[in-house]
Amino acid sequence: MTGTEQVAAPEEPxxxxxxxxxxxxxxWRMFLRNGSAIAGLVLLIGVILVTFIGPQVYPVDxxxxxxxxxxxxxxxxxxxxxxxxxxxxxxxxIIHGGRATLAVGASAxxxxxxxxxVVGALAGFYGGFVDEILMRLTExxxxxxxxxxxxxxxxxxxxxxxxxxxAIGVVSWTQTARLTRAEFLKLKQLEYVTAARAIGSRNGRIxxxxxxxxxxxxxxxxxxxxxxxxxxxEAGLSFLGLSDPNVMSWGLMxxxxxxxxxxxxxxxxxPGAAIFITVLSVSLIxxxxxxxxxxxxxxx
Numbered sequence: 001m002t003g004t005e006q007v008a009a010p011e012e013p014x015x016x017x018x019x020x021x022x023x024x025x026x027x028w029r030m031f032l033r034n035g036s037a038i039a040g041l042v043l044l045i046g047v048i049l050v051t052f053i054g055p056q057v058y059p060v061d062x063x064x065x066x067x068x069x070x071x072x073x074x075x076x077x078x079x080x081x082x083x084x085x086x087x088x089x090x091x092x093x094i095i096h097g098g099r100a101t102l103a104v105g106a107s108a109x110x111x112x113x114x115x116x117x118v119v120g121a122l123a124g125f126y127g128g129f130v131d132e133i134l135m136r137l138t139e140x141x142x143x144x145x146x147x148x149x150x151x152x153x154x155x156x157x158x159x160x161x162x163x164x165x166x167a168i169g170v171v172s173w174t175q176t177a178r179l180t181r182a183e184f185l186k187l188k189q190l191e192y193v194t195a196a197r198a199i200g201s202r203n204g205r206i207x208x209x210x211x212x213x214x215x216x217x218x219x220x221x222x223x224x225x226x227x228x229x230x231x232x233x234e235a236g237l238s239f240l241g242l243s244d245p246n247v248m249s250w251g252l253m254x255x256x257x258x259x260x261x262x263x264x265x266x267x268x269x270x271p272g273a274a275i276f277i278t279v280l281s282v283s284l285i286x287x288x289x290x291x292x293x294x295x296x297x298x299x300x
Contacts, residue, residue, distance in 0.1 A: 027217075030292040037288020043281035047274070051098035060092035062248040070264045084253070084267040085260045093253045094274050100249040101275070104165045105231035111169025112230070113223045116176025117212070123177070124184025125207050135181070142174040147236060154242045164243055168233045176222055183215035217293035224286035228279040235275050250275050 031037055060066065065087040066079060073082040073090075081091035123134040153167035187193065188211060196210045237243050238251025245252070250271040257267035 027292040031288050034288040034291055036284050037291070040281040040284025040288065043277055044285060047098060047278050047281065048102070050095060051102060054095035054098075058092060058095055060089050062093040062096040063088060064092075066092075070260065072264075073266050081270055082264070082266045084257050085264060090253070090267055090270055093248050094250065094271055097248040097250045097253055097271065098274060098278075100161055100244075100247050101231055101234055101251065102278070104161050104168070104234040104249075105227050107162075107165040108168035108172065108230035108233065109223060109227040111166065112172045112226050113176055113219070115169065115173035117180050117219065119173070120177040120180025120182075121184055121207050121212060124181035125188055125203070125211065127185075131181075134177075138174050138177050141171065144171065146171040147233070150233060150237060151240065151242055154237060159242055160244050161247060164234055164237055165230075167237075168230050172226065172229065172233070176219065176226070179218060179222055180215065183218060184211055187211050187214055221286055221290045221293060224282060224289055228282040228286070231275065231279055231282070 066089045067076065067083045067087050069083060069085050069087040071079060071083040071087070073080060075082065079089055079091070081089070081094065084090055084093070119134050119138060123131040123138075149171045150164075150167040153170065154163055157163045184207075193206060193210060196206050201210065234243070234249065235251035235254065238249050239255035239258070241255060243249060243252060253271040254268050257264060261268045
């Protein structure tokens, strides 16, 4: 018996059997008790609704010139957020640009997690020569400046949303790999892994069906936070002009209007506020998941 196991008290005769709450239900209950995490979830749902339903409610082409350039907000009800230096509707740009920004952020986060989990799982499970090779590869990518490396990758290929997502994923997986490796090194020594070996389970099944499900809680938290990092990466690349110029995004709006920030602060500030709110909401959700999935933090 390990130090964390507790002996259940004997039930009294005739008493109702004790109900053991499942870990998922308990984690969800703890998440709902976290006010900041709920606020982040509400903010993120609002951003997603505005991004995906907004074009039907506000059907304005973000590249269409609708009014005089550099018109401030509030001048006309048809352009509530004003126009940029070309006369394009800033509100339409925010609504349509969120779709590209969120899509790239989510896709890059998924690719980051997949690469990191595969590398970390193989290194932590097999150890020895495999661990040495994969960790040296991880260190090679870790010492490269992520933003500069992503810029080089995007510049070498056609600057599309797919290229940007792949570039972000390729430069951002090292932290996930190290976290996965640490979890596998800890879990592969436990009794249930030894039992799986004893019944003849193959290594592939032990890695993906036995150890990985038990290593997921910290990886889920890490994946949530990676989404925010990927959104900032996409905004930075778009700001530098290393994204698809034919697809509106929040970073593209900020980058194209940066020379006019004094004359049209709204064209830069409002897309920046959209990025800030989105990343903040994802960070709050990540913190809430960390508190809910980490048993040591549930007593706080």
